[in-house]
Amino acid sequence: MSAGLKLVLLGAQALTVVSAILVAFHPNILYASVSLLATFAGVAVLFVYAGADFLAGVQVVVYVGGVTILILFAVMLTQWLYEMRLRDVGVKLLMPCILGVLFFSSLFKVLGGLAAWVLARPPEGLEKFAALPKTEPIGEALLGAYLLPFEAVTVLLLGALVGAVWLARPK
Amino acid sequence: METGFITIFWYLVVAGLTVPLMLLVGALLRPRQRNVGRSGAAYECGEDPVGSPWVKFNIRFYLVAIVFIIFDVEIAALFPVATLYKKAVESGSAGLVFAEIFAFVGLLLLGLMYCWVRGDLDWVKGIAQARPVK
Amino acid sequence: MGANSAAFAQSLQTWIGAGPLWLWALVSAAAVIFLLALPFGGLATYAERKISADFQDRIGPNRVGPWGLFQIFADLVKMLAKEDFIPKGADRFLFNLAPALVVIGACGAFAVLPLGRQLIGADVNIGILYLFAITTVIAPGLLLGSWGSQNKWSLLGGMRAAAQIVSYEIPVALSILPVVLISGTLQVGLIVDQQGWSWASSAAGTPHFWNLFHNPFCFLSAFLLFVGGLAETNRIPFDLPEAESELVSGFNTEFSGIRFGLYALGEFCDVFVMSAMVTALYLGGWQIPFITLEQFLFPIPSGLIALIQFTVFLLKTLFLVFVVMWLRWTLPRLRVDQLMGLCWKGLVPLALFCVFGTAVWMWVFGGRSIAQLIAGFGG
Numbered sequence: 001m002s003a004g005l006k007l008v009l010l011g012a013q014a015l016t017v018v019s020a021i022l023v024a025f026h027p028n029i030l031y032a033s034v035s036l037l038a039t040f041a042g043v044a045v046l047f048v049y050a051g052a053d054f055l056a057g058v059q060v061v062v063y064v065g066g067v068t069i070l071i072l073f074a075v076m077l078t079q080w081l082y083e084m085r086l087r088d089v090g091v092k093l094l095m096p097c098i099l100g101v102l103f104f105s106s107l108f109k110v111l112g113g114l115a116a117w118v119l120a121r122p123p124e125g126l127e128k129f130a131a132l133p134k135t136e137p138i139g140e141a142l143l144g145a146y147l148l149p150f151e152a153v154t155v156l157l158l159g160a161l162v163g164a165v166w167l168a169r170p171k
Numbered sequence: 172m173e174t175g176f177i178t179i180f181w182y183l184v185v186a187g188l189t190v191p192l193m194l195l196v197g198a199l200l201r202p203r204q205r206n207v208g209r210s211g212a213a214y215e216c217g218e219d220p221v222g223s224p225w226v227k228f229n230i231r232f233y234l235v236a237i238v239f240i241i242f243d244v245e246i247a248a249l250f251p252v253a254t255l256y257k258k259a260v261e262s263g264s265a266g267l268v269f270a271e272i273f274a275f276v277g278l279l280l281l282g283l284m285y286c287w288v289r290g291d292l293d294w295v296k297g298i299a300q301a302r303p304v305k
Numbered sequence: 306m307g308a309n310s311a312a313f314a315q316s317l318q319t320w321i322g323a324g325p326l327w328l329w330a331l332v333s334a335a336a337v338i339f340l341l342a343l344p345f346g347g348l349a350t351y352a353e354r355k356i357s358a359d360f361q362d363r364i365g366p367n368r369v370g371p372w373g374l375f376q377i378f379a380d381l382v383k384m385l386a387k388e389d390f391i392p393k394g395a396d397r398f399l400f401n402l403a404p405a406l407v408v409i410g411a412c413g414a415f416a417v418l419p420l421g422r423q424l425i426g427a428d429v430n431i432g433i434l435y436l437f438a439i440t441t442v443i444a445p446g447l448l449l450g451s452w453g454s455q456n457k458w459s460l461l462g463g464m465r466a467a468a469q470i471v472s473y474e475i476p477v478a479l480s481i482l483p484v485v486l487i488s489g490t491l492q493v494g495l496i497v498d499q500q501g502w503s504w505a506s507s508a509a510g511t512p513h514f515w516n517l518f519h520n521p522f523c524f525l526s527a528f529l530l531f532v533g534g535l536a537e538t539n540r541i542p543f544d545l546p547e548a549e550s551e552l553v554s555g556f557n558t559e560f561s562g563i564r565f566g567l568y569a570l571g572e573f574c575d576v577f578v579m580s581a582m583v584t585a586l587y588l589g590g591w592q593i594p595f596i597t598l599e600q601f602l603f604p605i606p607s608g609l610i611a612l613i614q615f616t617v618f619l620l621k622t623l624f625l626v627f628v629v630m631w632l633r634w635t636l637p638r639l640r641v642d643q644l645m646g647l648c649w650k651g652l653v654p655l656a657l658f659c660v661f662g663t664a665v666w667m668w669v670f671g672g673r674s675i676a677q678l679i680a681g682f683g684g
Contacts, residue, residue: 002327004327005177008180030399030452031398034399034402034449037445048176053173053176053429053430053431054250054251054430054431054434056431057431057434057435057437057438058247058250058434058438060438060439060441060442061243061247061434061437061438061441062240062243062244062247064438064441064442064445065243065438065441065442065444065445065471065474066236066239066240066243066441066471067240068445069236069239069444069445069448069467069471070233070236070237070240072445072448072449072452072467073232073233073236073448073464073467074233076448076452076460076464077228077229077230077232077233077464078228131173133173133430133431134430135250135251135254135430135431135434135491136251136254136255138251139251139252139253139254139255140255142248142251142252143252143255143268143271147271150248150252150271150275151271151274151275153244153245153248153275154245154274154275154276154278154279155278157241157244157245157279157282158278158279158281158282160237160241161237161238161241161279161282161283161286162282162285162286164234164237164238164241165234165238165286165289165291168230168231168233168234168291169291173310173311173429173430174310174311174314174326174330175310175311175312175426175427175428175429176427176429177311177314177326177327177330177427178311178313178314178330178333178334178416178426178427179413179416179417179426179427179429179435181327181330181331181333181334181335182334182337182338182412182413182415182416182426182427183409183413183416183439184334185331185334185335185338185339185412186338186408186409186411186412186413187405187408187409189338189343189408189412190401190404190405190408190567191401191405193385193563193566193567194389194401194563194564196385197384197385197386197387197389197562197563198389200382200385200386201385201386201387201388201389202386204388229464231468232464232467232468235468235471235472235645236467236468236471238649239471239472239474239475242475242653243474243475243478246475246478246479246482249482250434250482250485250491253482253485253486254485254489254490254491255489256485256486256489256664256667257486257487257488257489257667257672258489260667260668260671260672261671261672265664265667265668266668269664269665269668272664273661273664276657276660276661280654280657283649283653283654287649287650292645292646292649292650293642293646294641294642294644294645294646295642
């Protein structure tokens with residue numbers, strides 16, 4: 001990869017991580033939601049670098065265009081939510097930090113193993129794989145090996161739809 | 172990664188820089204003026220704003236966003252299958268793919284019908300019952 | 306196609322002969338945004354006023370310059386020089402972020418517009434999905450801008466705008482699906498190619514190979530896409546979020562001067578992008594009826610071909626933009642419950658019906674269009 005591409009990748013990684021930290025720790029919940037938008041956008045760029053072009057598009061459509069709006073609606077419509085302040089301060093922050101570090105290190109170990117497995121492959125093969133468009137292979141997988149999950153997803157979505165409208169019904 | 176994404180990156184950068192650029196040009200161009208004696212309050216056709224700028228909670232906005240996400244995920248899953256449909260038609264297995272698409276979308280269409288019939292898609296719920304006939 | 310899809314940058318590089326590809330990509334991006342998108346935004350404000358005047362039997366701007374054309378520059382200077390007024394308690398960061406998101410969403414979509422065979426900025430494999438995705442970035446922009454105004458009427462307008470845009474994205478996405486089913490690809494360049502010369506066995510480049518006339522479900526789908534595009538750009542009859550007579554100016558009440566100018570620019574560019582989407586998907590993009598430019602009577606230089614294709618594309622898109630402006634003075638505004646009802650109870654079932662119909666048509670007739678079927682009967 002050229003230096004310019006590496007720089008952009010670094011920028012996207014930095015954007016994702018910094019925004020994620022802001023989401024968790026920013027006192028103003030609306031700014032935290034905006035950081036969430038930035039995190040989603042950063043993840044979309046990372047998907048492009050990994051060769052998952054279709055997933056990057058879906059990430060922007062569903063997350064940046066949808067989930068962000070959902071969360072912003074929730075924050076904007078609920079006054080007590082907006083006025084909430086971070087209550088885990090001082091000593092109360094210790095336990096969440098410890099649990100966070102434990103969880104992160106176990107995730108790091110698992111993903112590190114996976115990354116080592118991927119990187120053991122020849123780099124030219126990886127670059128060729130990353131350059132291929134992924135829409136058709138995903139389609140073939142959805143119609144082939146993953147047909148049952150594909151149809152099961154619609155049942156899940158149906159459940160979500162009915163659940164949401166039931167919760168929203170006036171009593 | 173396709174080289175087209177480099178172009179897309181530049182488009183987004185140029186578009187993103189346009190706004191600060193215009194604001195900068197404006198800042199350089201406009202005359203300096205001190206904010207003398209105006210309140211800077213929100214605009215309400217000349218009246219003073221009453222109360223805090225909070226809108227009463229309307230769940231219908233939230234519901235629209237949730238239903239949108241559900242259908243959006245469905246369409247996102249449908250796009251890659253749709254790109255294979257033409258090939259499936261040429262190779263003769265179109266009926267099978269159509270059945271799979273139909274099952275996928277049909278179930279959610281049933282959900283939409285259910286919501287429609289139960290009145291959950293009405294923006295103003297129960298308006299027919301709420302107001303007496305005038 | 307494949308790894309090298311930066312078509313415009315590629316052709317610029319071959320034309321000039323030197324320089325790295327990424328530099329030409331930047332040049333192509335700057336050229337299209339500063340020479341097409343922004344001027345179109347400016348001209349659209351003028352055209353809207355002139356066309357509105359025509360429909361209302363008035364004259365419109367005619368004082369500043371020939372036929373009032375310099376009105377654009379006058380408005381631009383006025384907007385730039387206006388005071389940067391931000392209401393007390395309003396959020397400066399959001400006030401700056403919101404127009405940026407709208408402009409990024411609207412102008413970023415120009416990257417995949419099929420301006421010509423060699424003029425597509427980025428003919429990526431996910432072309433039409435990228436176009437759809439980047440225009441959805443506008444919705445959080447409007448919402449954040451309206452929240453940052455600290456004005457309850459702005460907030461209400463912004464929430465309605467976001468709810469409207471988000472609802473109508475479903476019919477738009479569903480109306481893109483028939484074209485994807487027919488073309489078997491998301492790549493915009495390929496979709497336009499298939500509506501003309503290189504894919505038809507005979508009678509190349511004819512209008513009946515446009516996707517509009519492929520089958521009756523596609524015909525309906527094109528109109529659904531257009532209506533959905535109208536709703537996404539907050540144009541009449543769907544302009545309740547910026548309703549002039551109801552919410553002052555809706556979500557952009559507190560925006561003045563150049564910030565408002567940027568919102569308006571974003572909205573007009575979005576109109577262009579939506580019209581271009583319909584043109585590319587259903588009206589054959591740059592294809593000229595009855596003519597195959599590459600196989601014409603005499604060889605035409607490729608630069609001229611690119612120019613002609615660009616002109617054709619622009620004409621088709623501008624016609625649709627004209628129709629959008631025409632509708633402004635033809636139809637009354639929809640109420641918010643009518644708007645939502647039309648989307649979820651009208652357009653979504655219709656669009657789904659079109660998707661199923663196209664799939665069934667392709668299954669029954671083996672993917673051939675009406676034109677190909679008639680030709681098949683003929684001989």
